[in-house]
Amino acid sequence: MTxxxxxxxxxxxxxxxxAGAAETVRIGELHPITGPASYYGLPESQAIxxxxxxxNAAGGLDIGGETRMIEIVSGDTQASPTxxxxxxxxxxxxxxxxxxxxxxxxVAPALTPIIASADVVQIVDGSIAEGLxxxxxxxxxxxTVGDYNLALERxxxxxxxxxxxxxxxxxxxxxxxxxxxLTAVFSEQGNAVVAEEYYKLGxxxxxxxxxxxxxxxxxxxxxxxxxxxGALITRQVRDLGYEGQIVWEMVSPPSTVMKNIDAATMEGxxxxxxxxxxxxxxxxxxxxxxxxxxxxxxxxxxxxxxxxLSFDALHIVAAAIEKAGSIEPADIAGAMATLTAAEVPALxxxxxxxxxxxxxxETGQVSLPGAVSVWQGEGWVPLTDLAAD
Amino acid sequence: MLEIRDIDxxxxxxxxxxxxxIRIARERPAAVLxxxxxxxxxxxxxxxxLLPVRRGQILFDGEDVTxxxxxxxxxxxxxxxxxxxxxxPEMSVLDxxxxxxxxxxxxxxxEIAEVHALFPILAERSRQNAGLLSGGEQQMxxxxxxxxxxxxxxxxxxxxxxxxPKAVDQVGEAVRRIAARGVAILLVEQNLALAEMVAxxxxxxxxxxxxxxxxxxxxxxxxxxxxxYLGI
Amino acid sequence: xxxxxxxxxxNGLALGSTYxxxxxxxxxxxxxxxIPNFAHGELYMLGGFLTYAGVTAGLDxxxxxxxxxxxxxxxxxxxxxxxxxxxxxxxxxxxxxxALAMSIVLQQIATITWxxxxxxxxxxxxxxLRTPFASLTYHKLLIIAVMVxxxxxxxxxLNRTRLGLSxxxxxxxxxxxxxxxxxxxxxxxxxxxxxxxxxxxxxALLGAAFPIYxxxxxxxxxxxxxxxxxxxxxxIPGAILGGLxxxxxxxxxxxxxSSELQDIGAFVILVAMLLVRPQGLFGRAQIER
Numbered sequence: 001m002t003x004x005x006x007x008x009x010x011x012x013x014x015x016x017x018x019a020g021a022a023e024t025v026r027i028g029e030l031h032p033i034t035g036p037a038s039y040y041g042l043p044e045s046q047a048i049x050x051x052x053x054x055x056n057a058a059g060g061l062d063i064g065g066e067t068r069m070i071e072i073v074s075g076d077t078q079a080s081p082t083x084x085x086x087x088x089x090x091x092x093x094x095x096x097x098x099x100x101x102x103x104x105x106x107v108a109p110a111l112t113p114i115i116a117s118a119d120v121v122q123i124v125d126g127s128i129a130e131g132l133x134x135x136x137x138x139x140x141x142x143x144t145v146g147d148y149n150l151a152l153e154r155x156x157x158x159x160x161x162x163x164x165x166x167x168x169x170x171x172x173x174x175x176x177x178x179x180x181x182l183t184a185v186f187s188e189q190g191n192a193v194v195a196e197e198y199y200k201l202g203x204x205x206x207x208x209x210x211x212x213x214x215x216x217x218x219x220x221x222x223x224x225x226x227x228x229x230g231a232l233i234t235r236q237v238r239d240l241g242y243e244g245q246i247v248w249e250m251v252s253p254p255s256t257v258m259k260n261i262d263a264a265t266m267e268g269x270x271x272x273x274x275x276x277x278x279x280x281x282x283x284x285x286x287x288x289x290x291x292x293x294x295x296x297x298x299x300x301x302x303x304x305x306x307x308x309l310s311f312d313a314l315h316i317v318a319a320a321i322e323k324a325g326s327i328e329p330a331d332i333a334g335a336m337a338t339l340t341a342a343e344v345p346a347l348x349x350x351x352x353x354x355x356x357x358x359x360x361x362e363t364g365q366v367s368l369p370g371a372v373s374v375w376q377g378e379g380w381v382p383l384t385d386l387a388a389d
Numbered sequence: 390m391l392e393i394r395d396i397d398x399x400x401x402x403x404x405x406x407x408x409x410x411i412r413i414a415r416e417r418p419a420a421v422l423x424x425x426x427x428x429x430x431x432x433x434x435x436x437x438x439l440l441p442v443r444r445g446q447i448l449f450d451g452e453d454v455t456x457x458x459x460x461x462x463x464x465x466x467x468x469x470x471x472x473x474x475x476x477x478p479e480m481s482v483l484d485x486x487x488x489x490x491x492x493x494x495x496x497x498x499x500e501i502a503e504v505h506a507l508f509p510i511l512a513e514r515s516r517q518n519a520g521l522l523s524g525g526e527q528q529m530x531x532x533x534x535x536x537x538x539x540x541x542x543x544x545x546x547x548x549x550x551x552x553x554p555k556a557v558d559q560v561g562e563a564v565r566r567i568a569a570r571g572v573a574i575l576l577v578e579q580n581l582a583l584a585e586m587v588a589x590x591x592x593x594x595x596x597x598x599x600x601x602x603x604x605x606x607x608x609x610x611x612x613x614x615x616x617x618y619l620g621i
Numbered sequence: 622x623x624x625x626x627x628x629x630x631x632n633g634l635a636l637g638s639t640y641x642x643x644x645x646x647x648x649x650x651x652x653x654x655x656i657p658n659f660a661h662g663e664l665y666m667l668g669g670f671l672t673y674a675g676v677t678a679g680l681d682x683x684x685x686x687x688x689x690x691x692x693x694x695x696x697x698x699x700x701x702x703x704x705x706x707x708x709x710x711x712x713x714x715x716x717x718x719x720a721l722a723m724s725i726v727l728q729q730i731a732t733i734t735w736x737x738x739x740x741x742x743x744x745x746x747x748x749x750l751r752t753p754f755a756s757l758t759y760h761k762l763l764i765i766a767v768m769v770x771x772x773x774x775x776x777x778x779l780n781r782t783r784l785g786l787s788x789x790x791x792x793x794x795x796x797x798x799x800x801x802x803x804x805x806x807x808x809x810x811x812x813x814x815x816x817x818x819x820x821x822x823x824x825a826l827l828g829a830a831f832p833i834y835x836x837x838x839x840x841x842x843x844x845x846x847x848x849x850x851x852x853x854x855x856x857i858p859g860a861i862l863g864g865l866x867x868x869x870x871x872x873x874x875x876x877x878x879s880s881e882l883q884d885i886g887a888f889v890i891l892v893a894m895l896l897v898r899p900q901g902l903f904g905r906a907q908i909e910r
Contacts, residue, residue, distance in 0.1 A: 437800055471796065475796060477798075478793060480789065480790070480793065491787065491801045
């Protein structure tokens, strides 16, 4: 061996060694960090970074005996399908093969075909649209719209509503898709659907529909959509003299609600959705409290409603990587499919286990049953006894 | 009274008036004669300040008014009866007269009565919308409106256009009476009959240039006119 | 269902009054100056935000609304100077593009100043008037009242003042108006200020019941354009009647036919109007200029 060869070998070894020491596991996250849904998206993105920092601080990931740190790469969907596709392509071009997100039900279906044909593993932590997962490469730790309706259906049954009216945001694909199933279940249970009315995101005057609903005077009015319109609908239908029970089906930060309605009018309104970060905090969930404290210490604000889902998503990915002992997408996906809740002790959400104890079902979907909360004072409080007023 | 020195006026790449110069004295009503496209309306709009000059000067009573806006020229007494009358169709005859006096404030009863005396038809139709008047009546209104502005120089852009011969005579008669009050007249026309009735001095405008001028009686009857103006 | 008709009509008139209020400013500017001021929606938005800013600073709602309106009137004049005046000789299309650009600029300024999150002003007139036939919130009654007062005030300005005389003159024949010695910049400024005042008032009043956010003006301007076509472009009575018609139609469609068809219904009315009476309710068959 000549000196030249020796030198070349030494250089090669040096480069390899250095690369090994510095190499991180790159995890991409896709959320609307700017744009109209940033009030959901930014906390989600920050919760993921928080979880990654905590794991790194505790020594990083143990991948088959080798220690690696997590590096988060952010993509901004701006809550639009085109923005989402562009952000995903950029992440993939940067060599990211693990994706958490997206949030919006309008963005997620646009990403599915790209991810399905790439060497990538995805976990959706926000969108509730149907059909986003396959159990092979695409998973979700958020509820589906069907899960959303479960809580609503149980509430209507427990309270024995004779008549219900439904007011749905017709631009919300998830709610529109599940509307027929929901009314079918109501009819079966003896909750006669006396009025089905629609509106769209951004509307401000609902008097036409609400006069009809108030005229039908149902036991309950169910509002499915987003909280700004939900609050305006609640206020306007009360102005028209409706006195029945109002039930929302929407993730609704109290700050947004309070901008559009006074607390007295909101008092007693019910909300049937899977528990939010806020609910877990109210229930005294210790992991939620720890996360919220760390979040506030880092970012100076309270975590958003959906931050717990994003926080969990990163821990699920981390657990799957360690279980697989590999950072190959196929290996991670395989490990994720067999993961149990017990293998991810950091989880905040209380997921319902599958029959064989796994976290995800055959299609890559968790079970996250909805719950009912009631507005008291200036926020939502979990309702433990559905039948009680 | 009015002196135009070597003005150039145009739209975009088009030069409509070129090195155009004329002088008008108050006591000698003048006519600028030209065929369609000679630049007559452009001249009127330039004098009223609706079109900028690219070169040259406009002097009124010895003062340079070239840079003044249309409102200031109106205030100084440069008043125009535009081509096609341009009355305000959906306003009453009275409101049209009020607008004539706009730069001087609300007109007095006497001022309106004076115009009514000159054009009795305007008194009869006072409350009617101007758009409902006949062409001849609208021309009377346009003249009456211009009088309300207290003109010192009255520019008339083809007042005979679209009028029956009898109505043209009425217009000519009215302009003569206005001139008799000491208002300088600049009639821009292609109708020779009206020019003959009104003007004492005439200018011939051809493709943007003043090609000839002289006493109206001479110019309008002589061979020179036939050659240059009618293009024979 | 029919027993709800008085209530539905009241709903429609209240909704229509908001459309009329926004449309009056837009139609005035278009009717007088032939300028399609799409930035009108942003003046409406700024009316809401400035009222919000005033109320947040501790002012009484009414005072804040008046101050906001005055500020937006000045802003309207500025918008004209920046957006349209430099394009005096340009085509209508250029004016439209310039107007859209100004809309975006104003939205961005609002976004930078106040953020995208919706704000609200506490309702200055809480409570509901209940009658045997229909009930309306005092807030809606206020909007109807302001719309009526605004229309009467505008009529008075146009028909009883010298400023109004000059504005009408410009709208009927701009060149002749100039020959009367009317100063165009004054008419432009006055028209933009009055038009902006209607937008700002609508924004201030609606901001007291609905969220205020940077893009809140987009939909009202689209509705106002529909109103203009219905009522006749450039016609003030047309803007009022067109606005009320659209409001009542939307509510009746949502209440009696299907709320899924609410928007389609409005456009069916629009297309029907274009087929039957293309110049609109009060439009001139031809506009001579």
